[in-house]
Amino acid sequence: MSNKATLIRIAEAAGVSISTVDRVVNSRGGVSPDTEAKVLEWATRLNLDRRLFRSHLRTLRVAVMMQSPHNPFFEALRDAFSDLNLTMADLRITSFVHYIDVNDFAGTSRKIEQVAAGYDGLIVTCPNDPKISEALRRVSRKIPIVTLVTDLPDSGRIAYVGSNNRQTGRVAGELMGRFLGGEGGDILLVLGLQRMAGHEEREMGFRSVLRERFPSCRIVAALESGENRERAGQVVLDALREYPGIRGIYNVSAGNSAIVQAIGSLGLTHKIVLITHELTEARRQMLLDGALDAVIDQNPRLEAQRALEVLGRNFQRGESGTTGGEYTPFQIFIRENCPTISY
CATH class of the missing domain: 3.40.50.2300 (Response regulator)
Incomplete structure (x- = not known):
């Protein structure tokens, strides 16, 4: 669309002359503030060639x-x-x-x-x-x-x-079930904050897939880290001591380095499947080292x-x-x- 055709459409919509629109576009003055605002409003509402009006629009x-x-x-x-x-x-x-x-x-x-x-x-x-x-x-x-x-x-x-947090939780459940195989086993679920709807949805998706397809996989505890890295490591350490049969951990949020340290402190490195979210440089290295088994990453x-x-x-x-x-x-x-x- 040509610039002239653009000006005509704005003029018709705003109920002003083409020359008025032209004065607004080229900052020639002589237009009342109310009329100038109306011209700019219709330029925006019609979504027409914003390059003409860029200098006039407020950031x-x-x-x-x-x-x-x-x-x-x-x-x-x-x-x-x-x-x-x-x-x-x-x-x-x-x-x-x-x-x-x-x-x-x-x-x-x-x-x-x-x-x-x-x-x-x-x-x-x-x-x-x-x-x-x-x-x-x-x-x-x-x-x-x-x-x-x-x-x-x-x-x-x-x-x-x-x-889609429920879907990513389901993906985590599918991965966990397949990694553990037919034998299944006890699983620990670590939430950052259950009051985060996204964390709750991941939990629901994870649980639903295990229930539907992997009945031999059992969630023995669902704990909160409060989005605190150190606490994530501590709750996992305590859970591993309480439930020595844990074979898989799904960490919904942060604290993976501390969790890996907790697993290692009990001599369980490479013996527990660990799945989490968000690829960082540290988690990339943990994947390469085999300390992490899978990362579900968003952009x-x-x-x-x-x-x-x-x-x-x-x-x-x-x-x-x-x-x-x-x-x-x-x-x-x-x-x-x-x-x-x-x-």
Whole structure:
């Protein structure tokens, strides 16, 4: 479409002359603020040749609220948003990361409302708690919200972006059942935080596959690490002492290095199947060493990008209401196919 045809469509929609649109586009002045705003609004609503209006559009500010980057996945997610501020500049959205304490539900709910007051949109990775969902619903009446990595369906969010956590849990269950074979055995399940909907969904998927296809596999305990690496190692050490017949561990979240150390301290290295999520450099090495058996990996950069794109469409087209889920792909890595470079 030619520039002239673009200007004509905007002029007709905004109820102004072509010359008025031309003055707005070329910053010639002589147009009232209200009329200029109407022209820019229709340019955005019609989604027409944004290059003409790029210099006029305000850069929107989006807050990203997630847990501390002490967790390697969230470190990668933080870095992804930082990089995308540069590589997706045409979207005219700048993201700002704010950290929350995932174990402090009341503090998180207060922080959500405090932070959101200064932004045009919100991307959140939060525990599934009624107070947090209530705070997000209040915020959603003013600005759009996208849930990332773990969903909060009752939060008023416009979309969830991330992997299908129930499916990844089922994949973990399938891998565990096949690795243990017909003999099966006792399995330990380690959750980061059960109040994280994504962790709960992984657990449900894992349990359902074992129940359906691998009845000889028995989950003897499901423990929480509180997203604390040291605690993950300790709860596994205690469980291995209490249940010496454990043959498999599914760790839903962080703390794999500490878990491997706990296994090794009891002389059980290479005797227990360990399956987890998110490929980091340390976990890649553990795969190569045989300390880890499989890693189900999602792409934090792609998830950050998709979340920003969902908000971008919402801002540009004035969409309202939920848009459903934007499931992102995941990969399975074992020793034989783990890449030399991870995120």
